[in-house]
Amino acid sequence: MPERTVTVASRSGLHARPAKIFVQAVARQGTAVRIRVGDGKPVPANSMLAVLSLGAGHGTEVTLDADGPGAEEVLDSLADLLSRDLDAEEAPGA
Amino acid sequence: MAETAPLPLDPRAVRLNEEADGRDDAIRRCGEVLVEVGAVEASYIDAMLERERSISTYVGEGVAIPHGTLVAKDAVHHDAICVLRFPGGVDWDGEQVAVCVGIAARGDGHIRLLSELAQILLEPEQAQALREATEVSDVIRLLQPSREEPSE
Numbered sequence A: 001m002p003e004r005t006v007t008v009a010s011r012s013g014l015h016a017r018p019a020k021i022f023v024q025a026v027a028r029q030g031t032a033v034r035i036r037v038g039d040g041k042p043v044p045a046n047s048m049l050a051v052l053s054l055g056a057g058h059g060t061e062v063t064l065d066a067d068g069p070g071a072e073e074v075l076d077s078l079a080d081l082l083s084r085d086l087d088a089e090e091a092p093g094a
Numbered sequence B: 001m002a003e004t005a006p007l008p009l010d011p012r013a014v015r016l017n018e019e020a021d022g023r024d025d026a027i028r029r030c031g032e033v034l035v036e037v038g039a040v041e042a043s044y045i046d047a048m049l050e051r052e053r054s055i056s057t058y059v060g061e062g063v064a065i066p067h068g069t070l071v072a073k074d075a076v077h078h079d080a081i082c083v084l085r086f087p088g089g090v091d092w093d094g095e096q097v098a099v100c101v102g103i104a105a106r107g108d109g110h111i112r113l114l115s116e117l118a119q120i121l122l123e124p125e126q127a128q129a130l131r132e133a134t135e136v137s138d139v140i141r142l143l144q145p146s147r148e149e150p151s152e
Helices: A016-029 A048-053 A071-082 B023-036 B043-054 B070-075 B109-121 B124-131 B136-142
Strands: A003-007 A033-037 A061-066 B009-015 B058-060 B080-092 B095-104
Touching: A003 A071, A016 A048, A016 A071, A016 B043, A033 A071, A048 B058, A048 B109, A061 A071, B009 B023, B009 B136, B023 B043, B023 B080, B023 B095, B043 B070, B058 B109, B095 B109, B095 B124, B109 B124, B124 B136
Parallel strands: B009 B080
Antiparallel strands: A003 A061, A033 A061, B080 B095
């Protein structure tokens, strides 16, 4: 299954605001994406509670995986999103 | 009661029968409770409202987690949460909120707090128990972070 490992760039980590932006972006893709920290259990990336439960701070490496058509592109765009400081940006489309 | 609470949840910060006239009013109530228990300065309340306007803190399961912006960290005296239950529900941009967990955290404290809270709410039975809690002790017990740690 295609994967991307990326370091969380948001200053405050993958918590409420950056997490929401990320979860909304996943939901728009319509592809099942999972996220995990290290060797932890992968959780659905379109669930706010699941993403928050990871406790991923600034600088935490997270791994995304997805399957199916377009998975590579979806993962690229989501990895790109996480590698930006989402605290410093307006929510896209929100 | 010791001057500083060892747990981020002070029993005095649990309010089970709140009413609010909309989202902002509910957030103000959360902020006021955090002020009352000495966790934040009053200026933190405006930061909570500002954060909410920027992006909703609704997380699912009828729960919202209002908290301040990064700039407001200086208004935080110590990490704390408050739990306000709104039996009548609060309209939260179209979502129905039954419980607000207000969060005050300095530094990276919020990451751990949010993670613990999210892990609790991911269990539907626990989320329901929180929404329907009628005793402060029930809420405290539900939100004890160190009950069972999953084995690494």
